[in-house]
Amino acid sequence: MEGQLLEANTVKSKRKTSDWWQHKYLYLMILPGLLYFIIFKYLPMGGLVIAFQDYQPFLGIFGSPWVGLKHFTRLFTDDVFFMLLRNTLNLFALNIFIFFPMPIALSLMMNEVVNKRFKSIIQTIIYIPHFMSWVIIVSISFVLLSLDGGLVNELIAYLGGEKISFLTSPTWLPRIYIIQVMWKELGWSTIIYLAAITSVDTQLYEAADMDGAGRLRKMWHVTMPAIRGTIITLLILKIGNVLNLGFEHLHLLLNSMNRSVAEIFDTYIYTAGLQNGQLSFSTAVGMFKGVVGFILVWATNKLAKKIGEDGVY
Amino acid sequence: MKKKWKQFAALTIFGSALLVGCGNGGSSSGTQGDSDAAESGRTKITWMNMLHTASPPTDTITNEIEEYTNTELEFQWIPDASKEERLNTALASGNLADIVTLTIMENSSVRNALKAGQFWDIEPYLDDYENLSEISEETRRSASIEGVLYGVPFQKPLARNGVIIRRDWLENLGMEEPKTLEELYEVARAFSEDDPNGTGQDDTTGFMDRADLKYGAFKTLATYHGVPNEWKEENGEFTPQFDTPEYIEAMDYMRDLYANDLINQDFAVTAKTDQQEGFAQGRAGIYVGGLMDALNLYTLAEGIQDDMDLAQLNKINKDGSDGYAIWSDNNGIGGLLAFPKSEVQDEEELKAVLQFVNDLHDDEMYQLMTAGIEGVHHEMDGNVSTRIDEDLWQQEVQPFASSRPKEIGYDLVTGNELKHYSDQLILENEEIAILNPAYSLESDTFTSQGSELAVSIDDATYQYILGDIDLDDFETVVESWYNSGGQKIVEEYEAAFAENQ
Numbered sequence: 001m002e003g004q005l006l007e008a009n010t011v012k013s014k015r016k017t018s019d020w021w022q023h024k025y026l027y028l029m030i031l032p033g034l035l036y037f038i039i040f041k042y043l044p045m046g047g048l049v050i051a052f053q054d055y056q057p058f059l060g061i062f063g064s065p066w067v068g069l070k071h072f073t074r075l076f077t078d079d080v081f082f083m084l085l086r087n088t089l090n091l092f093a094l095n096i097f098i099f100f101p102m103p104i105a106l107s108l109m110m111n112e113v114v115n116k117r118f119k120s121i122i123q124t125i126i127y128i129p130h131f132m133s134w135v136i137i138v139s140i141s142f143v144l145l146s147l148d149g150g151l152v153n154e155l156i157a158y159l160g161g162e163k164i165s166f167l168t169s170p171t172w173l174p175r176i177y178i179i180q181v182m183w184k185e186l187g188w189s190t191i192i193y194l195a196a197i198t199s200v201d202t203q204l205y206e207a208a209d210m211d212g213a214g215r216l217r218k219m220w221h222v223t224m225p226a227i228r229g230t231i232i233t234l235l236i237l238k239i240g241n242v243l244n245l246g247f248e249h250l251h252l253l254l255n256s257m258n259r260s261v262a263e264i265f266d267t268y269i270y271t272a273g274l275q276n277g278q279l280s281f282s283t284a285v286g287m288f289k290g291v292v293g294f295i296l297v298w299a300t301n302k303l304a305k306k307i308g309e310d311g312v313y
Numbered sequence: 314m315k316k317k318w319k320q321f322a323a324l325t326i327f328g329s330a331l332l333v334g335c336g337n338g339g340s341s342s343g344t345q346g347d348s349d350a351a352e353s354g355r356t357k358i359t360w361m362n363m364l365h366t367a368s369p370p371t372d373t374i375t376n377e378i379e380e381y382t383n384t385e386l387e388f389q390w391i392p393d394a395s396k397e398e399r400l401n402t403a404l405a406s407g408n409l410a411d412i413v414t415l416t417i418m419e420n421s422s423v424r425n426a427l428k429a430g431q432f433w434d435i436e437p438y439l440d441d442y443e444n445l446s447e448i449s450e451e452t453r454r455s456a457s458i459e460g461v462l463y464g465v466p467f468q469k470p471l472a473r474n475g476v477i478i479r480r481d482w483l484e485n486l487g488m489e490e491p492k493t494l495e496e497l498y499e500v501a502r503a504f505s506e507d508d509p510n511g512t513g514q515d516d517t518t519g520f521m522d523r524a525d526l527k528y529g530a531f532k533t534l535a536t537y538h539g540v541p542n543e544w545k546e547e548n549g550e551f552t553p554q555f556d557t558p559e560y561i562e563a564m565d566y567m568r569d570l571y572a573n574d575l576i577n578q579d580f581a582v583t584a585k586t587d588q589q590e591g592f593a594q595g596r597a598g599i600y601v602g603g604l605m606d607a608l609n610l611y612t613l614a615e616g617i618q619d620d621m622d623l624a625q626l627n628k629i630n631k632d633g634s635d636g637y638a639i640w641s642d643n644n645g646i647g648g649l650l651a652f653p654k655s656e657v658q659d660e661e662e663l664k665a666v667l668q669f670v671n672d673l674h675d676d677e678m679y680q681l682m683t684a685g686i687e688g689v690h691h692e693m694d695g696n697v698s699t700r701i702d703e704d705l706w707q708q709e710v711q712p713f714a715s716s717r718p719k720e721i722g723y724d725l726v727t728g729n730e731l732k733h734y735s736d737q738l739i740l741e742n743e744e745i746a747i748l749n750p751a752y753s754l755e756s757d758t759f760t761s762q763g764s765e766l767a768v769s770i771d772d773a774t775y776q777y778i779l780g781d782i783d784l785d786d787f788e789t790v791v792e793s794w795y796n797s798g799g800q801k802i803v804e805e806y807e808a809a810f811a812e813n814q
Binding site for chain 2: 056057058059142146147148163165167168255256257259270271272273274275276277278279
């Protein structure tokens with residue numbers, strides 16, 4: 001009995017080694033990606049130790065004095081922290097509740113377009129904004145929304161309304177932010193859903209037809225369940241990015257008047273760390289951000305598994 | 314299910330490949346090629362320097378400098394707009410050059426690097442060099458940190474700011490050049506409401522300002538109101554400028570301008586280039602900033618507003634008396650030319666670099682970096698230089714303007730009549746300049762937290778001017794400035810001041 005088991009094990013492990021050997025080129029292909037992650041993602045993590053030091057570049061990591069949790073204490077007792085957290089969560093909520101469902105709806109609609117040519121033209125057009133940089137998008141909005149001769153405000157004035165200072169108003173910032181995100185990323189985000197939709201078994205649609213289902217019924221009962229896995233996966237990935245709301249985008253939108261709603265962790269790290277040179281403190285902020293992101297991904301993944309989906313790992 | 318995942322994976326890979334492909338466009342390298350290196354026994358010097366123009370200069374002037382100073386130069390240009398992050402990363406990574414131009418001495422990591430001894434203390438060597446020995450004791454002290462001079466100071470005019478006004482509009486309206494703040498306000502009102510350009514349309518405003526409380530209109534108008542330059546020192550007691558009644562007055566002045574539409578309504582989000590363009594297009598008639606900007610405004614207005622005629626004013630005050638004031642930018646110290654010990658490793662090397670910097674002070678070098686090469690960029694008549702080719706000058710010479718270690722005390726007169734006039738006013742400004750009493754004092758709290766604390770005050774100032782908050786709110790912000798470190802800064806400055814007496 002025992003001998004048998006042993007034998008089986010050696011056979012198994014032998015097979016395993018030869019498996020490795022047999023597919024050596026395939027494994028070799030992982031190497032560049034693996035190296036990338038080790039060199040650019042894991043090794044720099046060692047630098048996180050400066051969050052616990054008063055880091056001076058001149059003294060280096062080994063020469064700088066250790067200060068324990070000083071920077072974290074400062075972060076969590078500072079009013080700024082709650083502002084950052086509030087703004088980040090606020091914009092994140094907009095991203096999840098308003099932006100996230102949109103590409104799903106759009107791809108369902110595109111799926112219903114019968115004329116292939118028309119469909120591909122539409123697709124190409126809505127992908128274009130994705131390739132523009134934030135600088136361009138924010139500049140265009142700036143020109144449109146300016147108080148001195150901006151198109152939108154001119155129109156409001158022409159219609160007898162009162163001009164709105166879109167660019168400096170804290171109430172308008174989240175709206176402008178999410179509209180810009182939609183304009184840039186909506187089309188591009190449909191790609192994965194469209195791909196998922198094409199893989200739905202057409203027999204299911206035929207069967208639904210036989211049962212007398214209309215277009216909306218088929219969308220709801222056939223297409224949606226079929227792409228549910230994809231939706232969950234993308235949701236988890238999106239939540240993992242919760243605190244990455246787009247540094248460049250918000251940095252461009254940020255000004256003295258809307259800072260109370262527009263300053264997020266990323267922009268704060270940039271100002272405190274790179275501009276004001278508080279390297280240790282901004283590392284502490286960044287580390288906090290990373291930990292929160294990690295917890296969120298883990299939790300969502302757990303949740304997804306609980307409701308019977310695959311999750312991302 | 315499997316098939317779907319394959320597609321997903323393929324798409325993601327394709328997508329990220331595209332992204333990566335798109336993302337690489339913006340990388341830039343600071344170093345320039347040195348193809349003809351090591352041809353002679355010239356000293357090789359690298360220089361990390363600020364660039365205030367859109368693109369780095371061609372080699373024309375560099376070659377001349379190399380010839381004159383018997384060196385081989387390699388510039389690493391840092392665009393002025395990103396100087397904080399570039400300098401901070403350079404300092405953090407130790408990626409420096411033989412000479413580093415440090416213009417932001419109040420920045421905490423720059424200051425820490427200096428205090429940590431990352432750069433040579435050059436004071437003992439200064440007197441060995443003809444030009445460097447002439448740097449006045451006063452300048453040396455102002456540029457020192459805790460009594461140590463960590464580089465050759467840039468000597469700049471004390472104060473360059475003033476008011477530029479459309480003289481042709483004043484004439485159209487039959488108005489005089491304003492001498493008091495009240496008159497200035499009246500001019501702004503008239504420019505806004507009385508159709509100064511005679512088009513019959515409401516297409517002009519008074520002020521054209523930008524999102525810059527310091528170099529834009531606010532600080533200059535504030536000194537006219539009697540606000541001290543950053544700090545008020547009285548019998549050894551320090552008060553920050555924003556805790557003075559004059560500061561509130563100055564904010565009220567701007568607030569009125571804004572509420573009555575006498576200033577461009579977007580000023581709080583306007584960039585310098587947009588501001589100057591807007592002015593040049595004739596959308597406004599009052600510009601507050603560097604007096605030398607007048608020349609630039611003329612150049613921009615060519616072909617758009619050919620009848621533009623600008624008056625430059627530097628004497629405006631509250632009551633029309635003959636006491637005037639203007640704030641001084643960093644007390645005339647434009648920063649340091651510092652020499653990192655990591656690059657300049659021994660005394661011998663330091664002496665060679667100092668010799669080079671000393672040579673840059675020579676009249677010939679000043680003329681070269683200001684006006685360019687005679688016969689190519691400009692022509693000389695006595696001590697007056699006139700530009701021949703404006704475009705070529707802008708391209709090849711202008712970028713070196715910020716490389717001149719000393720900009721005062723030369724005979725050379727450059728540009729055109731207008732520039733001469735700005736220069737003259739800037740010279741006049743020296744007499745009435747208000748210095749920052751805390752500039753050379755040391756405060757650890759200011760070094761580590763100062764710029765961060767200043768953000769809250771700047772934000773509140775904007776919000777007050779725009780009418781988003783009222784005086785109580787502003788005072789709350791000032792209060793919290795004191796509580797979150799400001800009080801310490803005050804105490805540290807007072808202690809340092811007492812020690813220096």
